[in-house]
Amino acid sequence: MKPAINEIPLPKYIAIEGPIGVGKTTLANRIAATFNYDAFLEQPAENPFLKNFYRNPSQSALATQLFFLFQRMQQIQDLKQRSLFENVRVADFLIEKDRLFAEVTLSNEEMSLYDKVYEHITLDAPSPDLVIYLQAPIEILKERITKRGNINEQYLTLDYLERLNDAYSRFFLDYKSAPLLIINAADINLESNESDYESLVTMIMSNPKGTNFVNPQPSII
Numbered sequence: 001m002k003p004a005i006n007e008i009p010l011p012k013y014i015a016i017e018g019p020i021g022v023g024k025t026t027l028a029n030r031i032a033a034t035f036n037y038d039a040f041l042e043q044p045a046e047n048p049f050l051k052n053f054y055r056n057p058s059q060s061a062l063a064t065q066l067f068f069l070f071q072r073m074q075q076i077q078d079l080k081q082r083s084l085f086e087n088v089r090v091a092d093f094l095i096e097k098d099r100l101f102a103e104v105t106l107s108n109e110e111m112s113l114y115d116k117v118y119e120h121i122t123l124d125a126p127s128p129d130l131v132i133y134l135q136a137p138i139e140i141l142k143e144r145i146t147k148r149g150n151i152n153e154q155y156l157t158l159d160y161l162e163r164l165n166d167a168y169s170r171f172f173l174d175y176k177s178a179p180l181l182i183i184n185a186a187d188i189n190l191e192s193n194e195s196d197y198e199s200l201v202t203m204i205m206s207n208p209k210g211t212n213f214v215n216p217q218p219s220i221i
Helices: 024-035 050-055 057-082 097-105 108-121 138-148 158-173 194-205
Strands: 013-017 038-040 089-091 130-135 180-184 211-214
Touching (some): 013 024, 024 038, 024 089, 024 194, 050 057, 057 097, 097 108, 097 158, 180 194, 194 211
Parallel strands (some): 013 130, 130 180
């Protein structure tokens, strides 16, 4: 019989990562509900430059990335302060993700300026106890982005998604800052398929170490 959740030494800070459309926020909310965690989510709607970025990336890229960087660092600071009172949380981002997006969108000159800011304000960002990296091919990402119907996101090109996907793959190839679950999110449904989701919960409860690959069989929905 599977032990009760409150009997298992669970990670206190879980971060979920992956490219646009892969299902980070949906999974973060479900994990929060399962483990009674505090969900700590990105707020892209608050970025006043994002709408213009989708339509004209080169014109608004630097402002968009700097806004996200400051926003995420403020969230990290809030997380650190609230940790005095709340022991467990799940986030749908790593602070390092912002630099991945910057590498894809900024010119060399803009990247040089961005790096100076990034290095100055991210020095004390805490590391998660567990990172879940959701992978999916470009076609799946584009399909899910289209399905969720965000008008601005419809401007995202396949080339942009491919470069972003490649940046994530390179980043997590040698990631050692926390235990890592790399999940093939193309063939599973962590939102509504109970078997797929319960398998993930079991892995989280197993207190994984190092890098772990999860490649389940396709779900029957």
